[in-house]
Each structure stands twice: as structure tokens, then as C-alpha cells.
Amino acid sequence: MVNPLLMLAVALGVGFIFAWLRPYAKTAAWTLLYGALVFGLAVSIQWLTHFVSGGVSTTVLPGGFSPPVGIALGWGMKEAFISSIVFLGGLLGSIALFKTWRDTPSAGPVLFLLTIAGSIGLIMSRDLFNLFVFLEITSMSTAGLLATGRHHEGAVSGFKMMLVTGLASVLFLIGTVYLYRITGTLAIDQILVSPALAGTAGFTASFLIIAAILVELKIWPANGWALDVLTSAHPVIAALISTVHSVAILFVFYKIFPLLPPDSLLIFTSAGLMTFVSAHLAGLRQDNFQRMLAYSSVGMMGLFVTVITWTSSVYGHNIPIRIESIILGGFIITHLLAKGGLFWVVAHFKDSEGNFDITRVGSTTLGGVIITGLILALAGLPPFPSFWAKWTLIREIAASSLPIVFVILLGALFEVINLFRWLGRALEGESHCAVHAPPVLSGIALFSLGGFSIGAIFLGWFPDFNISILIPFSGLIAAGLVAFLPNRIQISISILILGLAGFALVPGASGIGQAYTAIILGSGALMLLTKMEAANKDKWQLPLIVGTVLTVAVLGAVHTALEFWTSWEMMTAVSALLIVRGKNAKKSALMYWTFSMAGAFLLLAGLALAVSATGQTDLSKVFAGAPSLSIILISLGFLFKAGVLGVHIWVPDAYAESEDDSTPYIAALVSKAPIIGLILVFYYAADAFIGPFEWRVLIGWIGVLTAFFGALFASFQEDVKKLLAYSSMGQIGYIIAVIALGSYTGWVAALYLALHHILYKGLLFITIAGVISRTQTSLMYKMGGLIKRMPLSFVAVLMSIIAISGVPPLPGFGGKWMMYSAFIEAGWTLQAGVAFFASGVAFLYLYRLIHTVFLGMPKNEHINVKESSIWRLVPMYIIIAMIMGIATMPKLLLEPIMNLVQTRFPATMHWEAANLISSLGSWNGNAIMMVTMGVFMLPLILLLFRVRGVKRVKPFNIVYAAEKPERPETTHVAHNFFAHYRRAIGVIALPRATAFWRGVAEWTDTLGDWVRQWATGNGQTYAVQVLLFVSVLYFFMRQTAL
Amino acid sequence: MTLVSILGFVLIAVGLWGMLTRRNLIKIIVGFSIMDTGVHLVIVSLGFIKGRTAPIINKALSAGDAPSRAVDPIPSALVLTAIVIGLAVTALLLSFAVRIYREKRTLNIDDISELKW
């Protein structure tokens, strides 16, 4: 094995001669430079593999003297890992900078290389003064590098950095020499065991050292300088500082924090948390992408400190290597690859004036894919390493301290909102000038792919994770790879993918989940047929649709809590991406993302709590033994995702602004994810989970109120897609309410309603998408009289509104019947009343939907629209056939559902021939169908006898005297159709939730603004803040330590 | 020696005061430099033991006597390093100041805070 110090020596040597050699032997100089980095990487990786396969850590003694007289350098697995990271980041960064370096002075590459060398020294050294020297090396070299930017900001921030790090190193130095004075040695390992450390002087000296490192680590509030530095530096340099350098300093912290007594760990944890939250909070207000990244980097450092000190406070010195590798390793790799990658993106897409416009990134497909990958990796989504890290971290913390979980998740929420906001902007720029994709881009692709594959490696550490859960990704990628094929072939392949996924997933699932997965995949495939109509304008859409269907479907096939959380996150991410593809969907998608993520994090907290409380991984056992609080958190998460009253404000926009062709999948399929989630929770959870209050009753009320307000809001919409969105909200409300009932009838009703919702909401959205594509508007009052032009669509809408409203004989009635029966059985009579009112109000919007679009006066501009294409009509009528089939033979569908539900609740309904008997009444779907047909046919036949006398007139030919209105639009009363209703009870339909959440957003923004103003930009103020930080920290520390 | 270390700390305080309150970049650097000197004094004072001599083996100090008669050589070594580093930092700070003046025509630290928030 190569002596690890050689990495350092080679880097230093090359650094010394590069500048001199370059004028004489250009190629040799560059070869040496890159050679040094490659050498270092190779050595580190060689050692890393050595250690991973069981090698023993060693100590390197330069000069051959061991402490206390000499300097000891540690070299073990952690060191090798971090140094691999450092060299990898350095190598990639230097490649990215090559073009810049070619025509600037040699100092650039030299400083760069020496930063790497200094970082290696920081990683290896276990001697305090030696650390001081290497700290100075790295801070001098990074400060020098800041001048690369060629703007005065670089010099200004370099000055600030030198000022603050100078102050910090004075503190460090004083602490160091006093520790030497007290303990007689400079070696950390000897100091740690020295009895003299315990005294006041030892404490103070240790405190100074650690405070200095915390300042270098950019802990809030002493981090204003770092933000300025990362903002003003050349992005690749910023990447170096924020990843390589910071990680090295982090490792220093890791080595020295045991100097202070264990009681003080909580203070470090809090400081880290404050940094994490405040950075992301302030990041919310950034309109400079690089500065946002700076905040994000700072936040990451806070999280690192939290993780390190927290694990140490729980496990002492015996932190399980697996936990450390997953959490710290995962976050560090992500930090290096994803954050570094984003900084690179900035570097690559900067224009000649140094301005960065993120919309240019998304202007090419590759660019879009890359930035999506990087941002998702940073946001901690599967299968990237950070995802596993986040899961493990939250699970571990949940075992001991729930408040910390919430604080972390709050910060993480700010972060993901922030990241997605920028992703939305990036993907917006489809039409900008195409940027050709030079090697750097492929380098960034390497970054994200690297993250991806390393994430895959992480999988091996999770026995409770079945790889089949990642099938959606394969599907997404496969569908993406065929995006260049002609449309219809592409769709056929997509349908095939869904089928294959079905073969892979369905057999492994069981019970309700199995049925769910099969149904989702089947209906997804059916809806995909509609895409055959026309060539895709948007290459992304189809893969994302396939991904959405698959991620929603896979939820039914999970067995463990981790699998569930994974598929949930995938579903959230992919569906958000699908929404953001809409033309003006940036804001709506952000809102969707925000609420989905908030829900997901509640879910995560709940799951983590349940997993750590039960010590189980299997979903059934986890839920069965879960504490009440975790059940509450989990179901709250689902309620967020379901968009129940109070958090519904994302629903209309997300549905309305997503592409018309994507909406069916979101409305019909994605909306089922929280339903299956709730069902799974309550399926497995013990009946006694109710806890301090009747949580189920509360959910029930939330459900029926959601149903009511969904219907009410829908009645006041002018946009047909928003109307349908609120309608979905309402329908989901019913389903949630009956799930909350937790009774046999309720659950049969829930499953039945959910299945129907897929059918008729899919049907409606497909049909309406066809109408919108023909009329080019989604505003209902701009349509009218389309029954003449699109009769088949009219019939489809008619069928679905009859089904939704629950009017017999269509199957909607069955759902309503079971629902009321279940409510009344359970004694939830008031809820039943509200539900009934809701379904009454539903008539308003349903009538409005069909009337203003299809009936009434046609608009002049729509005189010549055509019927929807055959590719829409076929799936539409397949669904209609299914609806009719169920209406006639409800038993065929209900019997399997009842069998499924019987596994959880004792049956309270039974069949007598075609008659379904509940404890309260009976329902004979078959007979009702017959009777309805009969009573319908009778008058029809009577009327048909008189058909001779019928005189057909043109639509405008109205009013008794057959006069023609001059301006047909004046006879169109569709706008604000239910004005009187609004006058009567509109006051309860005021957008209070919207106002509330807007208030929350504004307050958060204001808070973020306030936090970020802390970074005044004045270097001297930063120095004062450092001193302030040190002083305050000292008093907190004293509390615990002395 | 306590007296010298206290002197060192006082110098650190004065330097710090200069660093934190002066507006002129050069004066800030002067403050920094003074602070550095203070630190050096503190370090050397820690290595000193009353009545002992420099740790150089010569006629006055035989190798055998060194443990009992020489002062601690390590703080001296540390200070040497620290002094050189201090100079390096000062030089770099000054070059930043020159650069800032060149770009912005000001040496007032309040005028170079446009990178805020």
C-alpha cells in the first residue's frame, strides 16, 4: 500500500513547481497537475477498498516520531472515504475549470491543488497545531481562489473571509497552545485522555478550538461571510469550498468535538439545527440561484453537525458503522455530487457577463434531466443516497427525540420547496436558444448518475427493501429512452411497460394492495390509449405519465415501512414533475409539491416513530404496534396528500394547470395514493390506537366537510378543470370519511367509491380534455351547445355525472347507499347529514358542467368543432361499458371487495340473490336497473308514437315566437351561474384556507427575509457576529459543562 | 510568564477593537496584525519557565542539563510558524485591500457590502 502522506507530498510538490514548469513544458505541467489528483484519488480508493474489506486503521508518523513529540496522522476507513470524496470533487472540479485556467495565471490551478492538499491534511492530521496550519492553508488558498471570479465581489468576499477566518484561527491558536500548556501535548488522542482536560482552563481552551471550527463550519449566526463567499466565487470554486473544503473541516469537527464534555452535545445539535432551519428559511427569499445554493450548503453543514453530535450523544463512542456510513456517507456523497453538480450547472450556463439564467438549463432535454436529477438528489428523493440517509436519520432520531425530527423536517421542507421552485423555473425554459452540450454537461450527468448508482449500492444495507419497489424508475427511464420513437409505438411500449410492471408487481402483492396495484395499472394503461391521438409536443410527458402510474401502483405492492415511504416519495416527485410540465403550472406545481412534501414529511415522522417504537420493519407489524401519535402523524400525512379541507388549496391549481392530458392520471390515480395509505394504516392498526381523543371521528368530520366544501367550491368555478378538481376533492372527502368509520360497510363503500372515482373521474377528465383540445378554452362560459358537435362526449359526461351524483341506476348510487348505511349504522348521523347536503350541492356543479359546456346556446366560434378523436372515444366508451356493467351486475364487483374487507372486519352485509342486505335496508342494483329502464322506456315509447309531429329547429330558434336572438351570448347565462347560491351561503365558501396559507407563506417569507438580513454584507459585522456567536455559545456551554 | 501573557491578551483586545471598529481596511489589517503579535506573546510566555535558558545545546547548556534548564522549545517552534503564517495572511489581506481599492475606489468597509442577503 502506498503511504497516504504521498498523496499530500505529491500534491504539494506539483503545486510548488507547476507555475514554474508551465511556461516551459505546458503539457507536462498539466499532466502533473491532473496526475496528482488522479494519484490521490487512486490511493484513497485503494485504501478505502482495503479498509472496507477489513483492513485495520493505521497511524502515520511523519518524521518517525510518535506523539507527544511528533505529529500523528490518522488513516482509517473514514479518512480514506473523505479523502476519496475530496479528490473526486477536486478532480471533477479541475476538469470543469480547465478552460478557465488555460488563459489565466498559474496561481488558479496551484491554489486549487493546494486547497485539495490542505483538505487532505485536515482530514489526516490528529495534531491540533498541525490542524491549525492546514486550516490556514485551506483558508489562504480558498481566499486566493476567490479572485478567479474577475469581479470585485471576489476580492471583497475574500477579504471578509480572511477577516473572519483570521479571527477564528486566533481563537483556535489560543485554545491550542493552552491545551498544550495544560496537557503537555498537542496530539488530540492524548489530550482527550488527559485528566487535566476536565478543569476550567481545559474547558475554555477546548471551547475556543471548537468554537473556531464551528465558525469555519459556517454555523448560524456566524456564517454571513460564507454566504458571500459562495455567492461571489466562481461556481466551480464555490463547489470546491462548499463540498471539499467544508467536508474536510467537518471531519476536523468530528475529530475534536469530544474535547468538550458529552453534556454539551445537545448544544451543538441545537446550533446545527438552527443553522439548518435558518439557512433554508433565508434561502426561500433568494432570487440568486448561486446564493440559494450557498444557503443550502450552509444548511447542509448545520445538518452535518446535528447528525454527528446527535448520534454521538445517543451512541457515545460506539456509533454503529452502518448508521454512520448511511447517514453521514449518504449526505456527504449527495452534498459533493448534487450540490457540486448544481454549482457546476451555474458555471456552465453562465453567459459572458457572468449572469446566470436558470431557464437556459432546461432548454435542452439533457440539461433538464440533469438538473432534475441533481435537485431530486439534493431533496433526498429515492434512489439517491440522501434518501437512505434521510430515512435512517429520521428513524434513528425518532427513537429518542421527536422535536428534533420536526425541526429537521421543517428545515427540509423549506429546502425542498426552495429547490423545487428553482426546478420549476429551470424546466420552464423550453423555447430558449438551444445550448449545445459540451463535455462538462456529460460530467454533470456523471455526477447525477454517480449519485444514482451509489444510491443503488446503499440498497444493500437495507434488508427491508425489495428492489422491485424501484421498478417505476426502470419504467420511467425505459419510457424516456424510447421518447424518440413515433408516438404510437412509444405509447404501445409504454402500455407494455405497465403490463410488464404488472407481471412483476401484482403477484408479489396481497389483499387490498394487490387489487389496488392491478386496478391502477389497468386503468393507467387504458387512459394511455388517449395519447394515441396526436404526436407529443412534450417529450417528457409520456415517461412521466408512465412513471406516475407506476409509482402510484407500486404503493399496493409494498411490504415494509421503508418500501412504503420510498414509493410514496417517488410518487410525490414524479407526479410533481408531471404537473410542472403544464404551461403555467410553475406556481401550482410548487404548491402541490409543498403540500405533498409537508404531508410526506408528516408521514415520514410518523413512520419513523412507529418503526423505532415497534422495532419492526413489516408494514403490518409496524402499524399494528404503532403508538397513537405515529398513527395520527401518518394519517395527517395522507390527509395532506388527499387535499382535505384546510389543505385543499393546491388541488384546483394542480389539476387545472397540469397539461390536459396529464390531469386524468393525477385526478384519478394519484388521488388514490392517500386512500390506499389510509386503508393500509387502518387495516393493520389495532382498534385501540385512538389515543387521547377520537382521531377517527375527527378524520370522519374532516372527510365529510371536505366533501361538502369541495362540492360548494366546485359550484362557483368558471374553469371546467378547476370544477372537476374541486369535485375530486369532494369525492375523496367521502372516501376518507367512510374509511374513518372503520366498519365493514364503510370500507366496502370506500373501496367501491374509490374504484368508481377512478372510472368516472378518469372518464370525465379524458372527455373534458378532448373538449378543451377542440375548443381551446377551459372556461365554461366560453363554451356551450356542444352537444350538437360532440354528442358522444356529451353522453360520456352525462354518464359520469349521473354516476358521480349517485342517481340510480348507475353504480354511484350503490356507493352512496352503502355510505349512508354505514354512517347511520355507526351513529354518525350528523356526518351523514352533511354528506347528504354535499351530494345535493354536487348537483349544482354537475349540472353546470354539463349544461354550460354541452347545452344552451352554442358559441359562434365553436360552430365547427369536431367530435373528440377515436383514440379518446375508445377508452371513454370502454369505461362507460364498465360503468354500465357494474350498474347492472354490482355483485360481480362487490363480492370480491366484500371478501377483502372481511379479512379485517366481520361482515355486516350479505347477499340474497341480487339483493344486497345491510342491517338497515337493501339494494338490488339489478332490479333497479331493470325498473329504471322500464319506467324510462314507457314514456319514451309513448312519445315515439308522436314523433311525426316533431319539428326540429336550429339552436338559436328560441322563445315562443321562434325569433332568433341577435347576439347569442346574451342568452348565455353560464357565467356565475349560481350567483344566488353564492349570495345565500357564499360567505362560508370564502377562500379562508387560501388566505390562511397565504398568510403562512407570507409570514415565512418575512421571517426568511428577516433571517437573511442578518447577513449584512459587511465583513466587520460578520466578525462581530462571530464574536457574538462565540460569547453566546460559551454561556450555553457553561450551563452544561461546569 | 503571566505578565507577558496578560500583555499579550491586552494586545489581542486592542487589535480586536481595531479590527471591529475601524472603517478603513488598512486599519483593520493593522488591528489584525496587532492581535497576531499579542497571540505570539501569549504563546511564547507559555513556554517560558523562570530561570531557564534557551533550548540550544552549547557550552552554556549541556545535553544532559537540557530537561531541567532549558525552556520549552515547542512554543517557540509554534510561534515561528505562526509568525510566518501571520505575515502571509497580512500580505494577502493587503493585496485584497489594494484590489478592492482598485475596483471600488474606497477603503471603507461599509462601502463594500453590496453582496448582502
Place this chain on the structure above:
Amino acid sequence: MYIATKAFYLFVSIIVALVWGLTVNGIVRKIVARVHGRIGPPVWQPFIDIIKSNAKRSMIAHGVMFYFGPVFRFAGGLGTYVFIPAVFGSVVFENLSFSGDLLLVMYFIFFGQLGMALGAGEGGHPASAIAVGRGLAQMTAFELPFALSIISLATQYNTLSITDIVAAQQAGVMSWTVFTNPLATFAALFALLGMNMHSPFDIVIAPQEIPLGPPTEYQGSLLGMLHTNRGIFVSAKLILFMNLYFGGALNLPILMVKTFAIYMLSVVVGVAFPRFRADQSIRFFLGVPTVLGILALLIQ
């Protein structure tokens, strides 16, 4: 054989209900006129209307849905009626109540409303659309107390079957729901006022401003069918109320007496009060009647 017998019984039952419904309508019109101080139309005027309308040689159609509107409406009326057992214990008037329960009847009422609204919509006359909007809005409002009342009943009798509810009221006058559960009954009676669309809740029809309401565009046998439906639907509603709240009927005369009495209630109120605007009537139904309904649920 069974089906043929059943169909025959059903036919008889429907004819009886239709005739009785039309008669009641005629009587009420007469009474209202007298109260107003007019002579009023003859009692058999509804029959005349039907015949006259159907006798028209030609009719205008705006399209298929326009044509279907009255069919839906009439089917709704018929359907509602056939799912209600009209006379307790009678084989002939049992109708088809075995295939569904109270919930079915409540939702079948919507069937006709919806169909009519659609047909009227295709007519394209603004007055129709306005009227439908008002009608639907008012319907949602008065259905709420009615639904609360029904739910109260369902918990009271622990069944949703109409026949069972009637059976439970056979122990004597005091076992009628109106006495055992007066709150629910009154909530429902308020709702009935709305259902009958008499003054003060006749904004939907609003003969003066939007002639006739939804059927504005209809004439000829289409209008005739609507007239026919009015007869059968009135019967269905009244019989339903009678069954639910007033002990049902063991034979036709009792049925006639009870339904007439129930109908008179709304007429009396209608004559006494001026018309409400749509929003006023909505607020009205969401006020006292709904509170009554909620109390009925809570007090049990």
C-alpha cells in the same frame, strides 16, 4: 306469470296515483283561486291540460336531449312512485318497494330533476337555464332538512326500509312519527314546502318573469308529459310523507285523506306568504328547518 301479474298491479297502482295526484292538483288550484278571490279553473283542469297538450299536432324539438328531458322527468316521477309502497299490506299497491329502500327513493327524485334540467338546458332558452339554476339551488337547500329528518328516522327505527317504517307506526295514532319524532317531522314538512314549489318557494316556476320556469320551451305532448308527471310525482311525494310521518295507509281512502291533508299544509302556507327570492329561500331552509333536523338527530 309472476311478472305479468306484477306489471298489471303496477299499472293499476300508477293509474290510481296519477288520477289522485291530478285531482289533488286541481282541487288545490281551485282552493288557491278562491282564497285569492277568483273563480279559478275547474277541478279537472289538469286532465284537460294533459289532453289538450297531447292533442297538439306539432311540436318543436331542439335536439335529442330536449326530447329526452320530459321522458327523464316522467321516468323520475314514475320511478319514485314505484319504489314506494303506497298502501301498507296491499299486494297491488306494494309496487316495487322490495328492490330498494328509502335512500333509493330519495335519490330517484333526483333522476327526474336532472333529466328535466338537461332537457330544459338544451332548449337554449335563458329563462330555462335561470330557472333550473334556481331550482337546483333551492333543491339542495330543502333536501338538507329532509335528509336530516330521514336519517333521524333511520336511527329511530333502525331501518331504511319504508315498509318497515310504516309497520313500526301501526300501533296507533300516537306511534306515528309525527308524534314520536316531531322535530324530524317538522323539518321534513318544511322541506315539503320547498318540494312542492308552491308560494313562497315558487321562484323556480316564477310565471311572471320567466314564464313557467324550466319548461319554458316545451309545448305539445312534451309539455303534456310534464303535466302527467306532475300528477304522479305529487302522489309519490305525498305518499312518501304519509308513510314516513303519518303512519302510512291501510287502504286507499285513508291514503287520500292523509295525502290531501298533507298537501293542504303547503297550500295554506303558500297562500299566506309572498314569494321568496332564491337566496332567501335557500337561507330559509338552511335556517330553522335544518336546525330542527339537527336537533332531531341530536335529541334521540
Place this chain on the structure above:
Amino acid sequence: MIIFLLIFLGIIMLVAAIFAVMTKELIAAILATGLIGLMASVIFIVLAAPDVAMTEAAIGSGLTMVVFLLALRRIRQLGGSDND
């Protein structure tokens, strides 16, 4: 005896330091800094650290001052003044 020397040097250094921080004249401040370095090197000799004393004299007072002055010179060339 030595203690008085130290006190004397210390007072000079303190005065110089306060002067350096307070004065408006940059050149004077720089010279005062150099003086502090020089005094410090004397103290180092007293503290039996001749190596440090040499270094402090050469670097702390000598080169540092030169570096300051050269930087100031450049600033002056750019039109800056000696006062703050």
C-alpha cells in the same frame, strides 16, 4: 530588573497599539505596528526564545511593515490618501 524592562516594553507596546488603532494617519499606524513587533522581539529575547526574537524582528516588525507600506504605496498610486 527584568520585570521593569518588561513593564517598560509593555507600556510602550500598549501605547503604540492604541495609537496605531486610533490614529488617522495610516503611515503612523503602520510604523507603530512595526514598533510593537520590535518591542515584542525584545521580550522574546527576555523569554529565552532567540529564534522567535529573530523571526519577529525580521518578519513581525521588518517585512510586515514593508508589506504594509508597499500596499499603501499602490493605493496611493491609485489616488488613495494616507488618512482613513
Place this chain on the structure above:
Amino acid sequence: MIKRSLIVLLLIVTAYILYPLAILPPQDNLGNAAAAITADGVTDLGAANLVTSVIVSYRGLDTLGEVTVLFLATAGVGFVLFRKRKSDTADTEVPRQASEFLQTGAIFLWPYIVILGIFIIFHGHISPGGGFQGGVILAMAFLLIMLAFPGKALPEGFRHAMESLSGLAYVGIAIAGLAIAGDFLNTRILPTGQTGSLISAGAIPLISVAIGIKVGAEMVTILAHLRKEEA
């Protein structure tokens, strides 16, 4: 004013924090490390000046780092002040002649200063001084020339060569230690010789020389960078 009071307050707090350190009583015995060095330093390394032993050998990595810091400062200063303009060659022009007194003095003095520097470098392991001190003195000599004869400073190429090669030599000796004695920076690759004589202490003098040249060259370069004319 609020800021000032805050700073005063902070300084008081800082003083409070540092107080336990400042009042530590003077020690009367050497710590572990120092005791070991003073006891075994001479036999270990053969250098009479234990401070040099510590600098060059015991804590040689610090010194390598320190040299790197200086190198970084040089590179950084050059980089920060770099301007893609003709004025960068200003140090070859002669903007202003120094006084004759200075010129004469410089010519007279600088050989002595150089010799002093070299002496200090070479005697670093036996008497006070060493690479740093000597290097700085060398730099002073060249500074004198630079001041007296603007434009006649050390040629840039030579400076660069010195900087680079001395640094390389330092690293080379360190690696030689690894190759020969098995430890990076091991100075005992050469015989330790007679303590107190010029040729003794193993590779310490060699490293001192490398340090001396390196420090001298770096200092001169820093000064040269700073001396360039602004236009």
C-alpha cells in the same frame, strides 16, 4: 454607537471567557512533549538547536505546511493583484529613481546581508536561526536592491525557479525520508554527526537550506508583486 457598545460588551465577555486561561500560574516543569524533546532531542537528531529540531524534524509537517502557506500567500497576492494589462510589466520600467544615498548604501550593504542570511540558514541547527530567519534576511537584501534600483530586482524567472525547486527539494527530501527511513520527512536519512558542528543533524541543514531559499524567494516575490506600479 449601539454597535460600539455591543463590541465593548463583546470584548468584555471575551475577556471573561479568556480569564481562566490568562490566570494560569506559570509552570515550573516541562510538559510531556517538551521533556521528551529536551531529554532525547540531541541523541535523536543531533541538532544543537532544539527549536530547529522541533521545527524541521519533530514537527516537520507543520513547517512544510507553513512553507506552503507562504507559497500560497505569494500565489494569492499575485493572483489577486493580477491584471491583464500592460502595466503588469511595470516593474521593468523605471518610474522614479531612488536617491543616490540609498543606492550607494544598498550596493555596499547587500553582500553583507546576503552573507548574514546564508550564515543564519546554515547554522540554524546549532545556533539561533534557521531557514526562516535566514530566508527573510536574504529577502531583505534583495528588497534593498529593489528599492534602490527599481527594475533591477531578481529576474522573475530565477525567482520562480528558486521558489519551485526549493519547494520541490523540500518535498523530495521528505519523500527520501519515506523511501530510505520509512517515514515521511524523516531527517535521519543522513548521519547525525557531531552535535554542534556544521555538518551534523542529518538532513536538517538540507531542509533548512531548502526552507531558506524558499522563504527568501517567496518574500521577494510577494514584495515584487506588491511593488508593481498601479497605473
